[in-house]
Amino acid sequence: MPQTITKGYKALIAEANAAIETLSIDAAKALHGRDDVVLVDIRDPRELERDGKVPGAFHCPRGMLEFWIDPESPYAKPLFQEDKKFVFFCAGGMRSALAARTAQDMGLKPVAHIEGGFGAWKKTGGPVEDWAPKAKG
Numbered sequence: 198m199p200q201t202i203t204k205g206y207k208a209l210i211a212e213a214n215a216a217i218e219t220l221s222i223d224a225a226k227a228l229h230g231r232d233d234v235v236l237v238d239i240r241d242p243r244e245l246e247r248d249g250k251v252p253g254a255f256h257c258p259r260g261m262l263e264f265w266i267d268p269e270s271p272y273a274k275p276l277f278q279e280d281k282k283f284v285f286f287c288a289g290g291m292r293s294a295l296a297a298r299t300a301q302d303m304g305l306k307p308v309a310h311i312e313g314g315f316g317a318w319k320k321t322g323g324p325v326e327d328w329a330p331k332a333k334g
Contacts, residue, residue, distance in 0.1 A: 210291050213298035218309035222321050225284060225311040229253070229323070235276060237285045239296045240315065244288060245328035251286075251318060252326045259287070262296055266303055277305065286311040286318070 220228070228234045229251070236254040238245065239262065250256070255276060257265050264272040277283070283305060285293040293310035300308045311318065319325055 206291070210294050213294040217294065217297045217301055218307070219294070219312050220284060220309050222311065222313055222317045222323070225286070225318070226321070226323050228282070228284060233280075234282045234284060235279075237283055237296075238315070239285055239287050239292055242328075244315075248288075248315065248319070249325040250328045251315070252324050254286075259292055259296060262299060263303065266300055266305055283308045284311060285309070286314045288314050289316050290314040 225236075229236065230253060236251055238250060238254045238256045239259040240248075240256075241258060242256075245256065257274070261272065264270045265274040266277045267273060268278055283297075283300060285297045285300070285308065287293040287296070290311065290313050293314055297308045297310040313320075
């Protein structure tokens with residue numbers, strides 16, 4: 198018997214967008230570089246390698262989000278314990294809506310995500326640099 202999906206990704210994204218703050222690309226660019234704001238890039242490392250990254254953004258692969266946010270996790274990142282605004286983005290604004298909703302549900306605040314994601318950031322002239330992964334060893 199086939200699986201019965203009762204709620205698809207479009208419904209999940211719509212619910213997330215109804216529950217979180219969505220920033221326009223101009224509003225997001227205005228926050229870039231502020232000490233009290235962390236831009237969190239949840240794209241896959243291959244996307245960063247291929248398309249570049251936002252200077253100063255913190256890279257948190259989507260699959261590690263919950264583990265890096267939770268201070269009880271052995272993978273917790275201290276950055277997520279800081280008193281800052283966390284602005285999530287992905288390539289186009291769908292994964293980041295889900296990520297921001299999850300982070301908010303976990304108690305991280307304030308959070309938001311960028312409408313249109315990195316694609317809109319790059320298209321509208323937001324600063325971009327090449328991604329250089331940390332050297333192993």
